[in-house]
Structures are given as C-alpha cells and as structure tokens.
Amino acid sequence: MLKIICKQLLNRWGSNVWISMELLLVFCLVWYMTDYFFVLQYNRSIPLCRDVSHTWLVDVAQIPELSPAYRPAESDSATLPANFDRVLDRIRNCEGVEELAVMNRGDLPGAGSYYGWMLKSSPDSVSPSAGGQRICFDPRTDYFHVFRITTPDGKPVSVSDFDFSDPKAIVLSRSAQNSLFPGEHTAIDKGLYNGMDTEQSFVVKGVVGDVKRFDYQRPQKNFYVAERAGYSNIDRKSIVIRSSSSVSDARFRQLFSEKMKKELRIGNFYFKRIRSLESLEKETEALFGVTNNYRVRVALMLFFLLNIMLCVVGTFWYRIRQRREEIGLRMALGSTHASVRRLLYVEGLCLLAVVVVPAMLIEGQFVYLGMIDTLGKSSQDSQVYLPDRLLLRFILTNVITFVLLVAAILVAIWLPADKASRMAPAEALHDE
Structure with missing residues (x-):
C-alpha cells in the first residue's frame, strides 16, 4: 500500500507541492515554539529547594513626618526599634501565622x-x-x-x-x-x-x-x-510570614487584615496591606514580559496547528471529490471502511514525512547561527542541563513537533476520511 501511495503522490506532485510547502513552513514554526516550551517546562521541573506557597508580604509603613498624626518621640533611635519589635511580636502571635522572617x-x-x-x-x-x-x-x-x-x-x-x-x-x-x-x-x-x-x-x-x-x-x-533590623535600616526591611496550610489563603488574608489594622497601629507604624508572594512573582513575570511571551507563543502554536488542520481538511475533501471513482472501485473490490480511512491517513502522514528532513536542515541553520535562546541560562552556570546539549535537545524537540503535527493531521483527515469510507460503491462509480 505504501508503494502505491508514493506513486499517487508523485502523479499528483503539482497539487502536493503547495501543501508540502505549507507543511514545511508550519513544521519549522511549530518546532521553534516547541523548543521554547520544552526549555520552559524543563526549567519549571527543576527542584526549587524552597516553597513560596502560603507565604505573604506584610507591608507595614510609617506615618510621614509632615502628617499631623506623626509623633517624633516615637521615631527616635531607641523607641523606633522597640516599636518595630512590638510589631513583629503581634504579627508572630496572630492566629494562623506559622513563622515570620x-x-x-x-x-x-x-x-x-x-x-x-x-x-x-x-x-x-x-x-x-x-x-x-x-x-x-x-x-x-x-x-x-x-x-x-x-x-x-x-x-x-x-x-x-x-x-x-x-x-x-x-x-x-x-x-x-x-x-x-x-x-x-x-x-x-x-x-x-x-x-x-x-x-x-x-x-x-x-x-x-x-x-x-x-x-x-x-x-x-x-x-x-x-x-x-535596627534604627538605621528598618525602612529597608520587609516582613514575610508563612500561614498555616490548614487555613485557606483567602480566609487567612481576610482575618489577618481585619485584625492587624487595629493591632499594628504602634507608634508611627501602621498596617498597609498583605500580599501573596505567589501573586508578587506572577506580577514580576508579567512585568518582565515572560507572561506575555508565553501567551503569544501559545496563541501562535494554536494558530499554526489550526491552520494546518484546515489546510489538510480542505485538501483531502477536494481530493475525495476528485477520486470518487477510485474509492468506489476499491470498495467494490472488497476494501473495507477501515482500509479506506487507513489509506487516506497514510497518505497524509507521507506528505508530512517528506518535509521532515528539509525542515530539520532549515532548523539546523537557526541552531548553528545561535538564534535559539535557552531560557534561564546564565554565563555563571557551572552545571550542564539537558537544554545545553543542543543535539539531544534538537532531536527531542523535533520528535515532539512531529508528534504534534501527526496528531493534527490525523484529526484533520478524520472527517473527509470518514465521509469517503461511508461512500456507497454504486454512488461513487456513477460518474465513471
């Protein structure tokens, strides 16, 4: 069957060139995106040796000197550190607080x-x-x-x-x-x-x-x-706490805020707000453009996969209309519905296989010219990670890309292939 399919593809080379060119372009673009996600997910899988879940940044500010409520006697070199220690004690003793730093x-x-x-x-x-x-x-x-x-x-x-x-x-x-x-x-x-x-x-x-x-x-x-923490550096210090995992974050935040608004009014100190360090990390990633980068690449990946699916659906739908007599003859000679669907599936995969080697040659030029970034890599790295092994990374990302496109092509061919397999032989041979 494979030999027959190859001959059919060669006989229809004119119509196959365009879909092959699109497959080639999409393969390279999807590989570029896959490489980014591969490195990103690999980095995320590296053990952290720390945990920021249930951790909070407690913002405790001081009343400005120009404010009528400001009391100079509460901010001298002896009283200010003592008041700060009282702030820490009240936070440490608050219900739900496990530890403070x-x-x-x-x-x-x-x-x-x-x-x-x-x-x-x-x-x-x-x-x-x-x-x-x-x-x-x-x-x-x-x-x-x-x-x-x-x-x-x-x-x-x-x-x-x-x-x-x-x-x-x-x-x-x-x-x-x-x-x-x-x-x-x-x-x-x-x-x-x-x-x-x-x-x-x-x-x-x-x-x-x-x-x-x-x-x-x-x-x-x-x-x-x-x-x-002392008189000269209190304004540079942050208070971080860990809450008990037995209390939901939303509940802890509400209870802590309600209680500390009253209890942390010590000297010139007052409670300002409490923020989750997980949310702070997400804000920083958004500020550095990582979140936007990720969303754009996900959108482009979905766009390319949808594009190739629509292209394959349209191409094979048209081919089935042009090959009604061939399909009818096959079914009249004993081909089953499954064999007809398998024929069209293999034909689509053969088109993808044809572009794999040229696509890898093009991708290799990007790697050779150093146009592929390794997210999170530092010149100070002394340890070699998987993404640093370019050949292995190149092979793995191409395998992942191939699997993604195989899945997209099989899904795209399913509808026209199912329609072709259900075609009645007499109806298909009517035009002939």
Whole structure:
C-alpha cells in the first residue's frame, strides 16, 4: 500500500507541492515554539529547594513626618526599634501565622529587584570566584523556615542550624560552594572574601540547596548573610510570614487584615496591606514580559496547528471529490471502511514525512547561527542541563513537533476520511 501511495503522490506532485510547502513552513514554526516550551517546562521541573506557597508580604509603613498624626518621640533611635519589635511580636502571635522572617526589601523571592555579589575563596586575583544574589535577613527570625529552604539532599533547615552569632557568618548555596571550592567535599569553616573589597571577609557556616529566583529560570548561586533590623535600616526591611496550610489563603488574608489594622497601629507604624508572594512573582513575570511571551507563543502554536488542520481538511475533501471513482472501485473490490480511512491517513502522514528532513536542515541553520535562546541560562552556570546539549535537545524537540503535527493531521483527515469510507460503491462509480 505504501508503494502505491508514493506513486499517487508523485502523479499528483503539482497539487502536493503547495501543501508540502505549507507543511514545511508550519513544521519549522511549530518546532521553534516547541523548543521554547520544552526549555520552559524543563526549567519549571527543576527542584526549587524552597516553597513560596502560603507565604505573604506584610507591608507595614510609617506615618510621614509632615502628617499631623506623626509623633517624633516615637521615631527616635531607641523607641523606633522597640516599636518595630512590638510589631513583629503581634504579627508572630496572630492566629494562623506559622513563622515570620525579616529581610531586605530587595531580596524577596520572585521580586524584580536583585542585589548581586561577587565572592572569592581567597584575596588573590586568581582564586576561584562566584557571582550570585546576596540575601540578607534578621537572624532573630527564621528565613529558612518561612521559605522551606532545604539542604541539597532535601532536608529542611532552620536559621538555628547555623551559627549566625558570628558577624562574619555566611551560608552558601550548593552551586556557590562548588564554584568557590571546586573538588572539595565541604566549604564549612572556610573563609571567603568580597570580590570588590577583599577587606570584607566571611566564614562559611553551612550549605543549602540551590533555589531559583523565578520558577521559569534555573537555580542560581545564593549567599545568605545576617543583619539585625535596627534604627538605621528598618525602612529597608520587609516582613514575610508563612500561614498555616490548614487555613485557606483567602480566609487567612481576610482575618489577618481585619485584625492587624487595629493591632499594628504602634507608634508611627501602621498596617498597609498583605500580599501573596505567589501573586508578587506572577506580577514580576508579567512585568518582565515572560507572561506575555508565553501567551503569544501559545496563541501562535494554536494558530499554526489550526491552520494546518484546515489546510489538510480542505485538501483531502477536494481530493475525495476528485477520486470518487477510485474509492468506489476499491470498495467494490472488497476494501473495507477501515482500509479506506487507513489509506487516506497514510497518505497524509507521507506528505508530512517528506518535509521532515528539509525542515530539520532549515532548523539546523537557526541552531548553528545561535538564534535559539535557552531560557534561564546564565554565563555563571557551572552545571550542564539537558537544554545545553543542543543535539539531544534538537532531536527531542523535533520528535515532539512531529508528534504534534501527526496528531493534527490525523484529526484533520478524520472527517473527509470518514465521509469517503461511508461512500456507497454504486454512488461513487456513477460518474465513471
């Protein structure tokens, strides 16, 4: 049957050229989209070593100095930190709050801000170095517990697991340790230096798992350091809490807001609002264009698949009208409804198979010229991920593209093929 179909395709090469050209174009475009989604979903599948579900950013503001309600005596160097501690105690004791963390405003997970650091394993210029994000938190609060930070092997950790009583204490992510101390089993108790100011030194107190700044990116290098909230830096601090999973997010938010509006009116502090960190991350992704990028590519993918389906439906509908006598003769000679449908299915798949090799040659030029981005890839990456293996990634994305187009073509051919299989032989042979 395959040999006969190939001969028929060659005999109708004039009409087949146009549909083959469209299949070629659509195959390349769908592959380009598939490659993006493949890398995106691969990145999302990488373990996070943290969890932002049921976490909230509590905005606590201070009354402006020009306001009539402002009280100068409540904002001096002694009273302001004391009032801030009272704010933390009331939030910590609120029903439904599991844990609280105070951290720098720019270090929130999933936020748009980023404070980068370059650290070195020794003060000389040729020592191993690593660039990553500095995350600064108050050691009296439990940042690691709030975000469910784990060790590289998945064990939960807490701030109390590390000796932050040392003012030089620092905790590294696993990839930062591997970059700064390559080939060494552990970095604990080893010294580190600021790459921009070697007078600033640190002592490694622990190593935790790699986390991702955004879910669609790869894990990054992180450096965790402690800084107590005080008079000079309270305005730069954010309060983050984790709520109990036994209470729905909507219910917790309502109850917390109602209670804290009254209880957090301490000194010049007042409760402003509470926001989910999951929603904050989505807002940042939208701001960075990731959400729009995703939606546009999904729309284009659906458009191309619908386009090829309509093209195939129209082409095969027309072919069946032109080949009524051939189909009637086949059925008169004993062909079944299933065999007629199978004939048309194989014919459509043969047209797709013809364009696969030319399409891959065209795609290969895009890869060779470096026109295919690897979402989330950083020049600092020390670990090789699947999307970095271009040949394997190229083969996998083409296989996925082929399967998608096979499904689209089979769905498109089903209606005309079903109509052809139900054609009465006498009716089909009437024109002949």
